[in-house]
Amino acid sequence: MGGVQSRAELDQFWQREDPWGYQAHPHDRIRVGELLAALPRRPYGHTVDLGCGDGFVTFELPGERVTGIDLSKEAIGWAEKRAATRVDRERFHFKAASIFDVPQLGLPPADLIVITGVLYPQYIGGAFAAIDAGLSALLAPGGILVSVHISDWYRSSFSLSRLVMHRYPYREYEHLLEVYQR
Amino acid sequence: MILAYHKVGPDRKTHWYVTADRFHAQLAALADRTPVYLDQYDPQNPKHVVISFDGVYANLVPFALPILKRFGYPFELFVVGDYLGKENTFDQPKEPPAHFASLSELDTLVAGGARIQWHSGTHGDLAAMNPADLERELTVPDALRQHFGPEHLRWFAYPHGRSSVALKAAIPRHFVGALACEDGDPQDRYFLPRILAHEGTRLAKSTVSVIVPNYNYGHFLEEAITSVLAQSVPPHEVLVIDDASTDDSKVVLSALEKKHPGRFRTLVNEKNLGIVENFKKAVAATTGDYVIFLGADNRMQRDCVEQCQAALDRDPGAAVAYTDLTIFGPLASVLAAKVPAEKTAVEGVYRWPFPDPTPERLANLEKQNFIHGSSMYRRSAYEAVSGYQSAERAEDHHLFLRMIRAGHRAVHVPQPLVEYRQHSREQANTALNVQHQARFFRKAYEEQRKANLELQRELDLTRHRLAQVANVFQTKTKLQLARTLAVNLVAPHRRRVVDYLVEAASAKLKGEATPPLPEALLTDDKLKR
Ligand SMILES: C[S@@+](CC[C@H](N)C(=O)[O-])C[C@H]1O[C@@H](n2cnc3c(N)ncnc32)[C@H](O)[C@@H]1O
Numbered sequence: 008m009g010g011v012q013s014r015a016e017l018d019q020f021w022q023r024e025d026p027w028g029y030q031a032h033p034h035d036r037i038r039v040g041e042l043l044a045a046l047p048r049r050p051y052g053h054t055v056d057l058g059c060g061d062g063f064v065t066f067e068l069p070g071e072r073v074t075g076i077d078l079s080k081e082a083i084g085w086a087e088k089r090a091a092t093r094v095d096r097e098r099f100h101f102k103a104a105s106i107f108d109v110p111q112l113g114l115p116p117a118d119l120i121v122i123t124g125v126l127y128p129q130y131i132g133g134a135f136a137a138i139d140a141g142l143s144a145l146l147a148p149g150g151i152l153v154s155v156h157i158s159d160w161y162r163s164s165f166s167l168s169r170l171v172m173h174r175y176p177y178r179e180y181e182h183l184l185e186v187y188q189r
Numbered sequence: 190m191i192l193a194y195h196k197v198g199p200d201r202k203t204h205w206y207v208t209a210d211r212f213h214a215q216l217a218a219l220a221d222r223t224p225v226y227l228d229q230y231d232p233q234n235p236k237h238v239v240i241s242f243d244g245v246y247a248n249l250v251p252f253a254l255p256i257l258k259r260f261g262y263p264f265e266l267f268v269v270g271d272y273l274g275k276e277n278t279f280d281q282p283k284e285p286p287a288h289f290a291s292l293s294e295l296d297t298l299v300a301g302g303a304r305i306q307w308h309s310g311t312h313g314d315l316a317a318m319n320p321a322d323l324e325r326e327l328t329v330p331d332a333l334r335q336h337f338g339p340e341h342l343r344w345f346a347y348p349h350g351r352s353s354v355a356l357k358a359a360i361p362r363h364f365v366g367a368l369a370c371e372d373g374d375p376q377d378r379y380f381l382p383r384i385l386a387h388e389g390t391r392l393a394k395s396t397v398s399v400i401v402p403n404y405n406y407g408h409f410l411e412e413a414i415t416s417v418l419a420q421s422v423p424p425h426e427v428l429v430i431d432d433a434s435t436d437d438s439k440v441v442l443s444a445l446e447k448k449h450p451g452r453f454r455t456l457v458n459e460k461n462l463g464i465v466e467n468f469k470k471a472v473a474a475t476t477g478d479y480v481i482f483l484g485a486d487n488r489m490q491r492d493c494v495e496q497c498q499a500a501l502d503r504d505p506g507a508a509v510a511y512t513d514l515t516i517f518g519p520l521a522s523v524l525a526a527k528v529p530a531e532k533t534a535v536e537g538v539y540r541w542p543f544p545d546p547t548p549e550r551l552a553n554l555e556k557q558n559f560i561h562g563s564s565m566y567r568r569s570a571y572e573a574v575s576g577y578q579s580a581e582r583a584e585d586h587h588l589f590l591r592m593i594r595a596g597h598r599a600v601h602v603p604q605p606l607v608e609y610r611q612h613s614r615e616q617a618n619t620a621l622n623v624q625h626q627a628r629f630f631r632k633a634y635e636e637q638r639k640a641n642l643e644l645q646r647e648l649d650l651t652r653h654r655l656a657q658v659a660n661v662f663q664t665k666t667k668l669q670l671a672r673t674l675a676v677n678l679v680a681p682h683r684r685r686v687v688d689y690l691v692e693a694a695s696a697k698l699k700g701e702a703t704p705p706l707p708e709a710l711l712t713d714d715k716l717k718r
Contacts, residue, residue, distance in 0.1 A: 010199070010200045010202070011199045011200060047534035047535055048700060049534065105251065107199075107251035107252065108251055110251075110254070110255050111250065111251075111297065131199060132198075132199030132200040132208065133199055133200060133201075133208030133209065133210045133211070134198065134199035134208060134209035134210065134252055135209070135210060136209045136210045136212065136213035136214075136256055136421065137209040137213075137251060137252045137253075137255050137256060139213075139421070139491070140213070140255035140256050140258070140259040141255040143259070144255065144258070144259070149534070151534055159448075162415075162418075162419060163419060163491075164416065164419040164490075164491040165491055166421060166490065166491045166492040167490075168490065168515055168533065168540065168604075168605050169488070169490055169515065169608060170515065170517070170533050170534065170535040170538045171517075171535055171538065172412060172488070186534075186535060188533055188534045188535075
């Protein structure tokens with residue numbers, strides 16, 4: 008029957024450190040640069056990174072307060088370990104939870120939502136509409152949402168004003184970067 | 190109409206599940222109806238709809254509640270009293286394990302607009318029970334009544350939809366009404382019919398045709414078409430009509446057809462028909478009650494079809510629904526200064542708000558058009574005014590003008606649901622060539638990849654370069670230029686540029702000036718151009 012990946016499956020995967028080899032691959036540095044370059048230049052109070060993994064992207068994000076959320080407890084463990092060594096560790100808050108449970112976490116409104124590498128069928132199945140509704144409600148008026156995904160595997164788009172669609176090569180694929188504003 | 194749902198989730202483990210995406214589309218189809226609580230429900234009122242759930246399963250909180258809240262619809266939850274917070278053991282192994290909502294999850298749902306109702310104590314076969322057991326099944330514990338208050342626990346839904354004379358006779362002592370399944374009777378308050386909603390249930394009363402006319406926009410087609418295929422409410426049909434393009438449109442279209450089999454239809458004209466004849470042919474080739482054109486160089490926001498369809502559904506006297514626009518692309522600022530449009534968070538991207546259709550504005554529509562070409566219109570009105578016609582004025586302006594003069598209304602949907610690209614022909618053509626080559630290399634790349642690992646690396650680089658060249662057409666800032674240069678360089682330089690990029694990006698975020706390009710890069714001969 009398949010179904011979307013469970014916490015247990017993701018935890019299994021996250022036993023290893025840096026399972027996708029982000030640290031070593033030059034394209035992963037580039038994707039962080041692309042994302043930061045695409046962010047509208049303005050102060051961000053609260054930033055939320057959904058499906059943040061070990062924080063590879065999260066730690067580069069602006070925001071007085073940055074919340075990282077991932078379903079995998081193991082991934083959140085790595086992120087917390089990395090946060091502990093940082094001088095700006097006070098900025099970061101990590102939580103193991105599903106993106107589908109985000110509306111129930113009582114987070115303050117987000118000025119910036121980042122979601123990268125998460126909106127693929129194996130993670131979200133046919134439930135993107137719930138994410139679209141939940142994240143639109145989380146975003147503060149005027150807030151920014153950035154989505155970055157491998158274009159061949161990504162079939163979604165948000166019910167927000169889309170301001171940017173930008174493509175660049177990523178490993179043997181192509182990344183599609185979108186910027187939305189509420 | 191009373192809808193009965195059970196489980197909503199990311200996938201359909203059994204036919205009792207509806208995916209959140211379909212659930213959304215089904216709720217969107219209720220735009221012209223009035224969702225009400227059962228206490229307000231009038232079975233004779235064709236506009237009234239009740240959204241009900243049996244179980245009640247915990248998966249409603251993550252997968253259904255955000256969607257119900259977005260629409261602001263009321264809904265009814267029929268709980269199996271003995272199973273709050275427990276597993277669906279009575280349904281297994283027929284059904285996979287699933288959790289019923291706990292009391293606190295029900296509270297969350299109530300805060301989101303739910304009312305709690307009763308679906309018996311155990312979901313057993315009530316018709317076969319003795320009077321004492323039956324009484325227990327129908328009795329809502331006082332604690333629960335107190336917890337939820339007097340608006341709740343007034344209605345009953347028969348487990349398995351089954352009733353009996355004794356059961357029906359017992360209901361009025363406990364409840365103000367009861368719901369059956371499809372075999373109910375709209376005249377009988379204690380046996381009202383419900384429609385079992387499943388994945389395929391279609392509630393929309395209207396159908397939509399999206400038409401993407403293309404002439405030599407092969408390099409933009411993918412964004413246009415994928416934006417249509419990603420609509421929150423899938424249109425009934427999508428037609429791409431190619432007016433005898435001379436670029437690589439056909440190649441692009443066949444690749445897209447392969448990637449999205451059956452999701453859209455293509456018509457290719459052998460001879461160029463020109464706009465009016467091409468548009469007429471396209472409308473004649475489709476069947477939807479509503480029609481919307483999307484230029485092949487433009488895009489739709491996710492809820493464009495949903496919002497425009499809802500606007501026309503709600504107002505049968507309206508012939509056309511028009512939205513605001515997002516304008517983007519290399520010449521966006523030129524148009525933005527003219528119309529005028531508002532700035533957005535991204536430089537060079539604007540929001541163009543359109544005015545409401547006041548009587549004065551409609552009277553002046555001939556001189557000052559505000560119903561743009563990507564407006565959704567009613568086919569019946571199109572036919573009544575004999576469709577597109579050759580005229581000095583733009584064909585769509587002319588069409589909408591005749592509709593308004595014939596007494597139809599227009600409605601404004603005040604959201605930028607269409608993304609309108611501003612570019613010049615030359616730019617398009619240069620980009621076109623690059624794209625053309627990029628596609629060629631990409632194809633070659635895909636074939637060779639399997640055969641030769643060495644060659645793969647070469648082609649990877651080539652593809653990378655070409656994509657970057659394409660980027661130049663959108664770039665103005667030094668930062669973006671540097672990104673392009675990065676790829677023209679051999680490895681050590683590339684590293685430097687990437688480092689520079691990261692540095693520049695963080696400077697940008699801190700609001701500091703962009704740092705100068707490193708010396709080593711500026712002195713490199715290859716970069717002199
Ligand atoms: C490909 S990784 C991307 C990680 C990170 N965003 C980055 O770009 O470096 C996808 C992540 O999504 C997480 N994930 C999968 N399903 C999720 C869900 N339902 N809720 C939250 N996170 C999820 C996985 O655990 C994994 O860490």
